[in-house]
Amino acid sequence: MLTITTPAEMRAWARVQHAAGRSIGLVPTMGALHRGHRELIADAARRADAVVVSIFVNPLQFNEPADFDRYPRPIDDDVDVCAAAGVAAVFAPTAATMYPTGFQTRVLPGALGDVMEGPGRPGHFEGVLTVVAKLFGATAADIALFGQKDYQQLRLVTQMASDLDLGVEIVGHPIVRDDDDVAMSSRNVRLDDEQRAAAVCIPRALAAAATTAASAHDADAVVDAARAVLDDEPLAAVEYVTVFEAETLEPVESIEVGQRRPGAVRIAAAVWFGDVRLIDNRDLFDGG
Ligand code: PAF
Numbered sequence: 001m002l003t004i005t006t007p008a009e010m011r012a013w014a015r016v017q018h019a020a021g022r023s024i025g026l027v028p029t030m031g032a033l034h035r036g037h038r039e040l041i042a043d044a045a046r047r048a049d050a051v052v053v054s055i056f057v058n059p060l061q062f063n064e065p066a067d068f069d070r071y072p073r074p075i076d077d078d079v080d081v082c083a084a085a086g087v088a089a090v091f092a093p094t095a096a097t098m099y100p101t102g103f104q105t106r107v108l109p110g111a112l113g114d115v116m117e118g119p120g121r122p123g124h125f126e127g128v129l130t131v132v133a134k135l136f137g138a139t140a141a142d143i144a145l146f147g148q149k150d151y152q153q154l155r156l157v158t159q160m161a162s163d164l165d166l167g168v169e170i171v172g173h174p175i176v177r178d179d180d181d182v183a184m185s186s187r188n189v190r191l192d193d194e195q196r197a198a199a200v201c202i203p204r205a206l207a208a209a210a211t212t213a214a215s216a217h218d219a220d221a222v223v224d225a226a227r228a229v230l231d232d233e234p235l236a237a238v239e240y241v242t243v244f245e246a247e248t249l250e251p252v253e254s255i256e257v258g259q260r261r262p263g264a265v266r267i268a269a270a271v272w273f274g275d276v277r278l279i280d281n282r283d284l285f286d287g288g
Contacts, residue, residue: 001082002089006097007138010052013089014140022049026141026168028132031055032072033081036176036184040145041085043173050088052139059095060106061127072189091139098134106130107164112156115249116242116268117279128153129160136161136168143169147176149183151268151281155249175280177203183280195273198235202271205229205241206282209267213260213284219243219252222267222284230271239270239277243284255284262286 004010017024025048027040037053044051055078062068075092082090107129109118118125136144144161146154151172158170176184181203182196191199205226212225226241243252245259246266252259259265268281 001079001087003079004089004091005093007093007134010089010091010093010138011140014052014138017050017088018140023142024048024139025051026135026139026144027051027053028135028144028146029053029055029078030057030071030186031078032074032186032189033078034184034186034188036147036149038081038085039176040147040173041082041087043171044143044145045086047145047171048143051086052089052091052141053082053087054091054093054135054139056091056093056098056131056135058098058127058131060099060130061124063121063123070190072186091135093138098131107133107160109156110159110163112152112159112249115244115251116152116240117270118152120239120270125153125156129156132157133160133164133166136166141168143171145171145173148172149175149185149280151266152249155247175282181207183278185278187276187278190276191273195235195276198233199271199273199278201230201233201236202269202278202280203282205269206267206280209241209243210282210284213243213255213265213267217255219255222255226267226269230269235273237272239272241267241269243267246283260285 025044027044057071109125113125154172161170180200182199208229209222209226213222223241230236230238265284266281270279
C-alpha cells in the first residue's frame with residue numbers, strides 16, 4: 001500500500017491506474033477510522049478496482065477552532081487499518097499542500113446547506129464541498145462513498161457532483177451502528193463511559209419517532225416522540241430534531257399518504273454530551 005502526501009503525486013498515481021484500465025474508488029475520511037469506515041472501504045472494493053482512502057482533517061470545515069484541535073488524529077493506526085483492508089493508496093496530504101499560499105477558490109452550497117447543520121455551523125458545508133471537490137480532482141475517483149450518518153453532507157456532495165459535472169458516481173452507505181445502535185462516529189471516542197452509555201438515547205429517540213410516524217401525520221407529534229426520549233436523558237442536550245423530505249431536505253409539517261414509504265421522509269437529530277456533538281438520522285418508513 002502506498003501513502004501519498006501531495007495532490008500532484010496523487011494525480012500521477014491515478015493517471016497510471018486509469019491508463020491500466022483500473023477504476024478508482026475513493027473513501028474520503030478525516031481519519032480516526034472505525035468499523036463504519038471499514039465497511040465503506042469494503043463496499044468501495046466491491047465497486048472499484050483500486051481503493052483510495054483520503055485522510056485529511058480539513059481545517060476549512062471547522063467553524064470552532066477548538067473542535068479542529070481536539071479532533072482525533074491516530075494516523076499510524078489509520079494507515080494500519082487501511083493496509084489490513086487491502087487499500088491500494090492512502091492519500092494523507094498536509095494542509096500546506098491542500099491550501100497553499102494564494103489558495104482562494106471555494107465551492108458554495110445551495111439551498112441544501114441552509115437547513116439542519118447549516119445555520120449552526122457557518123462555513124461548514126462550504127469547507128466540506130471545497131475539500132471534497134479537491135479530493136475528487138486529486139484522486140480522479142470514478143466512484144466515491146459517503147456514510148448516510150452525515151445525510152445532509154451526502155445530499156450536498158451528490159448535488160455538487162451533478163451540478164458541476166464532476167463525473168464521479170456518489171454512493172451513500174447505510175449507517176453502521178454499534179451493538180447498542182449508537183451510530184459509529186470518530187467523535188464517539190471523546191465520550192466518557194457515562195456519556196457513551198447515555199448516547200443510546202439517540203437511536204432510541206429516532207426509533208420512537210418512527211413508531212409514532214406509523215400512525216401520526218403531524219410531524220410535530222413525531223418530533224415530540226423523539227424529544228420525549230432525549231429529554232429523559234440528563235446527559236443529553238438537544239440542539240435540534242427535525243423531520244424532513246429526503247431529497248430536498250425541506251422540513252415536513254404533515255406527512256402525506258404518498259410520503260409514507262421508504263426513502264421519502266427522514267428524521268435527524270443533533271445532540272450534545274458535554275462538549276461532544278453527535279448527529280444521527282433515519283428513514284421514518286423503512287421499518288428498520
Ligand atoms: O465526513 C467526513 O469525514 C468529512 O466531512 C469529509 C467528507 C472527509 C470531508 O472532509
